[in-house]
Amino acid sequence: MSQLDLRGLVKRYGAVTALGGADLAVPGGTLTAVLGPSGCGKTTLLRCVAGFERLDAGEISVDGRVVAGPGTHTPPERRHVVTVPQEGALFPHLSVRDNVAYGLTREERRSGRAEEVLDLVGLAGYGDRMPHHLSGGQQQRVAVARALAPRPSVILLDEPFSALDAGLRADLRRDVRAALRADKATGILVTHDQNEALSVADQVAVMRDGRVLQSGPPVELYREPADPWVAAFVGEAVFLPATGLDLLTPLGPVAADRIPGGTGELTVMVRPEQIVLTEGPGVSATVTGHDFHGHDATVALLLADGTRVTARVPGHAVPVAAGSAVSVRVEGACRVWRGGHLDR
Amino acid sequence: MRTRTRRPLLLALSVVTVAVALVPVAYLTVRTAEAGWARIAEEVLTVRTARLAVLTVGLAAVVTAACTVLGVASAFLVVRTDLPGRRLFAVLAALPLAVPTYIAAFAWRSSVDGFEGFWAAALVLTLCSYPYVFLPVAAALVNADPSQQEVSRSLGRSAWRTFTGVTLRQIRPAYAGGALLVALYVLSDFGAVSIVRADTFTRAVFVAFDLGFDRTGALVLSTVLVVLTMLVLAGETVTRRRGARYAHLGGTRRTAARQRLGRARWPAAAALAVLAGLALGVTALSLGLRMLQGVSRPGAWAEVAAAMGNSLWLSLAGAALTMALALPLGLLTAKAPGPVATVLDRLAYVSHALPGVVIGLSLVSFGVTLAYPLYQTTWLLALGYAALFLPLALAAVAGAAAQAPPVLEDVARSLGRGPVAVLRTVTLPLVLPGIGAGAALVFLTCMKELPATLLLRPTGVDTLATELWTHTTVAAYAAAAPYAALLVLLSSVPAWLLTARTGILTAETSR
Numbered sequence: 011m012s013q014l015d016l017r018g019l020v021k022r023y024g025a026v027t028a029l030g031g032a033d034l035a036v037p038g039g040t041l042t043a044v045l046g047p048s049g050c051g052k053t054t055l056l057r058c059v060a061g062f063e064r065l066d067a068g069e070i071s072v073d074g075r076v077v078a079g080p081g082t083h084t085p086p087e088r089r090h091v092v093t094v095p096q097e098g099a100l101f102p103h104l105s106v107r108d109n110v111a112y113g114l115t116r117e118e119r120r121s122g123r124a125e126e127v128l129d130l131v132g133l134a135g136y137g138d139r140m141p142h143h144l145s146g147g148q149q150q151r152v153a154v155a156r157a158l159a160p161r162p163s164v165i166l167l168d169e170p171f172s173a174l175d176a177g178l179r180a181d182l183r184r185d186v187r188a189a190l191r192a193d194k195a196t197g198i199l200v201t202h203d204q205n206e207a208l209s210v211a212d213q214v215a216v217m218r219d220g221r222v223l224q225s226g227p228p229v230e231l232y233r234e235p236a237d238p239w240v241a242a243f244v245g246e247a248v249f250l251p252a253t254g255l256d257l258l259t260p261l262g263p264v265a266a267d268r269i270p271g272g273t274g275e276l277t278v279m280v281r282p283e284q285i286v287l288t289e290g291p292g293v294s295a296t297v298t299g300h301d302f303h304g305h306d307a308t309v310a311l312l313l314a315d316g317t318r319v320t321a322r323v324p325g326h327a328v329p330v331a332a333g334s335a336v337s338v339r340v341e342g343a344c345r346v347w348r349g350g351h352l353d354r
Numbered sequence: 355m356r357t358r359t360r361r362p363l364l365l366a367l368s369v370v371t372v373a374v375a376l377v378p379v380a381y382l383t384v385r386t387a388e389a390g391w392a393r394i395a396e397e398v399l400t401v402r403t404a405r406l407a408v409l410t411v412g413l414a415a416v417v418t419a420a421c422t423v424l425g426v427a428s429a430f431l432v433v434r435t436d437l438p439g440r441r442l443f444a445v446l447a448a449l450p451l452a453v454p455t456y457i458a459a460f461a462w463r464s465s466v467d468g469f470e471g472f473w474a475a476a477l478v479l480t481l482c483s484y485p486y487v488f489l490p491v492a493a494a495l496v497n498a499d500p501s502q503q504e505v506s507r508s509l510g511r512s513a514w515r516t517f518t519g520v521t522l523r524q525i526r527p528a529y530a531g532g533a534l535l536v537a538l539y540v541l542s543d544f545g546a547v548s549i550v551r552a553d554t555f556t557r558a559v560f561v562a563f564d565l566g567f568d569r570t571g572a573l574v575l576s577t578v579l580v581v582l583t584m585l586v587l588a589g590e591t592v593t594r595r596r597g598a599r600y601a602h603l604g605g606t607r608r609t610a611a612r613q614r615l616g617r618a619r620w621p622a623a624a625a626l627a628v629l630a631g632l633a634l635g636v637t638a639l640s641l642g643l644r645m646l647q648g649v650s651r652p653g654a655w656a657e658v659a660a661a662m663g664n665s666l667w668l669s670l671a672g673a674a675l676t677m678a679l680a681l682p683l684g685l686l687t688a689k690a691p692g693p694v695a696t697v698l699d700r701l702a703y704v705s706h707a708l709p710g711v712v713i714g715l716s717l718v719s720f721g722v723t724l725a726y727p728l729y730q731t732t733w734l735l736a737l738g739y740a741a742l743f744l745p746l747a748l749a750a751v752a753g754a755a756a757q758a759p760p761v762l763e764d765v766a767r768s769l770g771r772g773p774v775a776v777l778r779t780v781t782l783p784l785v786l787p788g789i790g791a792g793a794a795l796v797f798l799t800c801m802k803e804l805p806a807t808l809l810l811r812p813t814g815v816d817t818l819a820t821e822l823w824t825h826t827t828v829a830a831y832a833a834a835a836p837y838a839a840l841l842v843l844l845s846s847v848p849a850w851l852l853t854a855r856t857g858i859l860t861a862e863t864s865r
Contacts, residue, residue: 060768086767093768099761103783112779113769160770 013038019068028054030220043211051220061086090163098153100141107137113160127155130189165197252276285321292337367682378716397574414540420480425487433495446630448853452846456545461640464831475552481633487532494528542709544805555579576712644835665817669800672739684751714809735810750792758784
């Protein structure tokens, strides 16, 4: 049984529908990233789970207990669901230790739990500091420790890393992930950053317009997106028309694990890193430019039939000068859909 | 997005607050209308009213212009240049706020023979009010993004053209807001203009009423004054709306490099020293000398103590009532914002447009005709203080409520604490200091209030301010001095609070 079950959540604000029947199951001890563009309803989803908003329809159960549903609305303080808001929101009048101990009972405070979770987030010995003496990253660590302290059923993280700069963000992300694992906590991380979702989560749920379009392990989501929109949202994607059972595309024949039945044109989704520049046989293309990123580079290619595609090559492979002719082929399995004009 | 919560109790209490704030203006309107158009025309369309209008508006214009120049110049010198003794000058430029204008007027009048009339009033009001421009401009200069100036210099503009073209534009909301405060203040000032016998509306209203035979005339004159004030306030709203564009665009704040004054360094310091000497030195010296004579009089201290007791009690009642009225409305606008809350909030600020003498006058009439049980009691005066200082208290409550954003309450709830526990452990500890400071500010402001106190105090009850007034009007300067000194001392507390809040003092130490 899942730790957290969301079934058909609906939330409206006047004429605006923020959640239009969202479903999600979060297994115990795992971290689920909820990924979506801004305004897709992901923050509303968190607020409904926390109990700050009342559902218009649907049901939320935590640990098998129904906390929200028709005729039920457990107040936030009795849900065992703790939030970590975007800006941390430490209580400015309390020391770090008192912040962390805020959700603990008297006995738990004496047990040294506060020090334990501060240690987990790498802030052992910071108990006596006041929040305004901490850096932004440290404040977020305290907010996470405060959420972990009462061993809640679920921790909700609302874009907690978005206000930090890139280097700090990666470190903090990794440490928070480790702290959650060490404490066997169950969490939901709301984010609009694809890399963040794919790299830290056990499960990724993609939301759009108040619904969860697809949820699953990051690898599955990236390789087997449910539809072209999800495909393009979780990473860069090249969409090509294909014909025949050998899936002949402007990039030559491609492989697929399965081809959907029925009739209608076939569309193939190729990730840029699947397009390799080769010395051997392949489709000829002209390089029109490249963007160097250090660890890798993207190369813009013009194919013989006029199609433009982007390939991703490792950074050490010297980018080819614009105008030169190369041959390319597609490696690995591609995702295939029926239907011609796809809404990207 | 969050659900809008309904708070019926808060809403009901807020309506009561607004009703209290509107009593004076409603009463004034009704009584003026009752007088009939013929009577109003007869009163308004006179040479005397025209003279009063010209003098009042002229005084407001002269003082506002002088304060703007002095305030902007001293703020720039203190915050952005290598002026010697900057920190000292920052404090000195803010300190005149601690001197009620009627005390400064008294001090000048008692030391300079023939200190009377329009220019005397202009001088006193300028010296007392330029901090209203200095403080916001200094704060704006501390916070303004220096990169705009740097860009201007790097594009080849001189220091002076950068100041006029870039810096002045950056701080425009600050000096415009400050200038309008000065204009409002001059329109409503009663004590200073009366002491130096400058003929303005406030004085005319008081005299017409005090002589007893012309209450309707006083009410009509009050209405004209209120209309003038409303015009100024409308101007203030416009600048405030424009000011929204100047928000700081994120990123870390840097402090600007200081402008080198070169040879002008010492002359600039000397100019500021002269200004401080005129604004503070004359008052301090005069009060000090008079004090020595005043307290030597037998029985003086007993009188001062009695007045002090009355001042404390009346101000306490006023502050308590004001805060009790401000709390529900302030919390409503902070916690359950919406169109209704906004309208109520705006309405509560209407009394901001009423000078103390007008509020006093309309509440006297209100007490005599409609609320006789309140007339001649402490509570009618407390009501007057509430109507006068409600905006001050509301601003304090709103600022305090902002210290406890809803997200903190959400987090506390999710950590397993019930609503009452959250109120006790999170909301109140964060909000109370701000509300306490607001209450203290209202309390001290009540203490130095003069015109409404004169009109509304129960017979025989003398406060520090009214004793000072009584002694000054009969030219008993020495007897007035102890009251003046005590009032200055009390007023310096809110002045200090205001100065500290702008951040100019801390900005100075962190460098």
